[in-house]
Structures are given as structure tokens and as C-alpha cells.
Amino acid sequence: MGGMRTVVRAARPEDAPALGLLMVESWLAAHREQIPDTAWQARAAEWTPEASAHGWAALIADIAATDVPADVLLVAEDDSGAVVGLVHGVVRGVGDGPPAGEISSLYVAHDQHRRGVGTSLLKAAAQALRDLDAVGLRLSVLTANLPARAFYEARGGQQVGPGTTDEDGHLLPTTLYAWSDGSLLGGD
Numbered sequence: 065m066g067g068m069r070t071v072v073r074a075a076r077p078e079d080a081p082a083l084g085l086l087m088v089e090s091w092l093a094a095h096r097e098q099i100p101d102t103a104w105q106a107r108a109a110e111w112t113p114e115a116s117a118h119g120w121a122a123l124i125a126d127i128a129a130t131d132v133p134a135d136v137l138l139v140a141e142d143d144s145g146a147v148v149g150l151v152h153g154v155v156r157g158v159g160d161g162p163p164a165g166e167i168s169s170l171y172v173a174h175d176q177h178r179r180g181v182g183t184s185l186l187k188a189a190a191q192a193l194r195d196l197d198a199v200g201l202r203l204s205v206l207t208a209n210l211p212a213r214a215f216y217e218a219r220g221g222q223q224v225g226p227g228t229t230d231e232d233g234h235l236l237p238t239t240l241y242a243w244s245d246g247s248l249l250g251g252d
């Protein structure tokens with residue numbers, strides 16, 4: 065764990081600028097080799113930390129204004145209080161059945177990988193989604209994102225099928241992972 069203590073907590077309005085920076089920097093770094101270059105270049109040219117921060121600020125305000133929110137936004141901070149990771153979870157309605165917990169974003173600062181931050185965020189999001197009555201946990205990841213897939217598999221995620229995602233007009237293959245209720249929280 066590198067001797068570093070990580071605290072996971074709910075995002076606050078003042079986190080928005082740091083979340084925008086973290087999201088844009090780590091997204092561009094993580095997916096550079098995983099998506100077509102034209103799609104990557106389009107993101108790099110058009111997507112700013114300020115625009116991303118604006119979206120996070122709106123989400124944080126929305127969560128604060130809702131009695132039973134459908135979103136969970138948590139941050140990891142290091143001992144100095146710097147934001148080093150984020151996770152966005154959603155309670156997703158599924159037909160007539162109970163709502164499912166879904167991870168829509170999980171990003172850890174590049175220089176903080178492999179220190180357990182991602183695991184702490186994933187587990188905290190699973191717990192927070194369960195507290196909102198979501199059943200089970202699932203997510204979709206680019207099939208080309210081998211490091212993230214290794215991470216989800218190390219955390220016990222089961223491959224439940226293929227999917228696709230549209231990135232700037234490119235239909236990219238995704239892999240769906242799922243955890244049954246409690247299987248993530250019960251683990252190490």
C-alpha cells in the first residue's frame with residue numbers, strides 16, 4: 065500500500081475543479097492506446113478540465129438537492145488532502161426488477177495506481193449504492209482496457225457479456241462485469 069493512507073468520502077462542491085483535472089488527465093492518459101486516434105485527438109482538443117469540473121459541480125449540487133439521489137460521487141484523498149481518485153455510481157432502474165448498482169466512472173491519478181485506491185473507491189461505491197437499495201453491482205469497460213479489466217477481475221468481477229460504446233462516432237467493444245450482492249464487500 066506504499067504506506068499512504070487514503071480517505072474515501074462524498075464529493076463536496078469545492079472538489080469540482082480537482083475532479084475536472086483528474087478526470088480529463090487520467091481519461092486521456094488511460095485511453096490513448098485504447099481508442100482510435102481521431103477519437104482521442106477530438107477529446108484532447110475539445111474537453112477541458114473546466115468543462116469537466118462544471119459537470120461534476122452540477123452533479124454534486126444535484127445529489128445535495130435530492131432526498132434519495134440516484135447518483136453516488138465519492139473521492140479519495142491522500143494524507144495531504146489532495147484528490148487522487150473518483151468514483152461515480154448510479155442506481156439504475158431495470159424493468160420491473162429491483163434497481164441495479166452501476167459504476168459509471170472510476171479514475172485514479174496515474175502516479176497513485178497500485179496502492180489500493182481503486183479498491184477502496186470501488187468498495188465504498190458498492191456500499192453506498194447498496195445503501196440506496198441497489199441490488200448487485202455492474203459496469204462496462206472498454207474491452208481494450210486490459211489494466212482495468214485485470215483490476216476488476218482481481219476484485220472478483222464476473223464477465224457477463226459483451227457490449228459497445230459510442231466514442232465520437234466509433235462503436236467500440238466493451239466488456240460487462242457484474243458482482244452479485246455482497247460479493248465485493250465480503251471480500252478481502
Ligand SMILES: CC(C)(COP(=O)(O)OP(=O)(O)OC[C@H]1O[C@@H](n2cnc3c(N)ncnc32)[C@H](O)[C@@H]1OP(=O)(O)O)[C@@H](O)C(=O)NCCC(=O)NCCS
Nearest residue numbers: 094170171172177178179180181182183211212214215218
Ligand atoms: C483501474 C484503476 C481504477 C485501478 O485502480 P488502482 O488504485 O490502481 O487499483 P488497486 O491498487 O486497488 O489494485 C488492486 C488489484 O487490481 C489488480 N490491478 C490493478 N491495476 C492493474 C494493472 N494495471 N494490471 C494488472 N492488474 C492490475 C492487481 O491485482 C491489484 O493488486 P496488486 O497491486 O496487489 O497486484 C486505475 O488503474 C485507473 O484509474 N486506471 C485508469 C482509468 C480507468 O481505466 N478506469 C476504469 C475504466 S472506467
